[in-house]
Amino acid sequence: MKTPFLPAALVLSGVAISGCVPSPTSYETTPVQVETAKGVVTCQLYTRERVVWDRAINRPNSMSVEEGDAVCRAEGERRKNG
Numbered sequence: 001m002k003t004p005f006l007p008a009a010l011v012l013s014g015v016a017i018s019g020c021v022p023s024p025t026s027y028e029t030t031p032v033q034v035e036t037a038k039g040v041v042t043c044q045l046y047t048r049e050r051v052v053w054d055r056a057i058n059r060p061n062s063m064s065v066e067e068g069d070a071v072c073r074a075e076g077e078r079r080k081n082g
Helices: 005-018 046-053 065-081
Strands: 032-036 038-043 057-060
Touching: 038 046, 038 065, 046 065, 057 065
Parallel strands: none
Antiparallel strands: 032 038, 038 057
């Protein structure tokens, strides 16, 4: 016998749990600029504990997204350890 309330309960519990998951935007700091050999990379850094989220929000055209993000993660690590 199917219970009509089970699917609704699952949906509601999923919504309730998703409200507890932290969003990167709630940890954003003021963007910083990092000088590289290819030019300036603007980085969106997060808390010192969230270095994995650090990313480039602006980079030189000669730099890939992955390279820009790596610059920003390295800057986050530098600040975390410094």
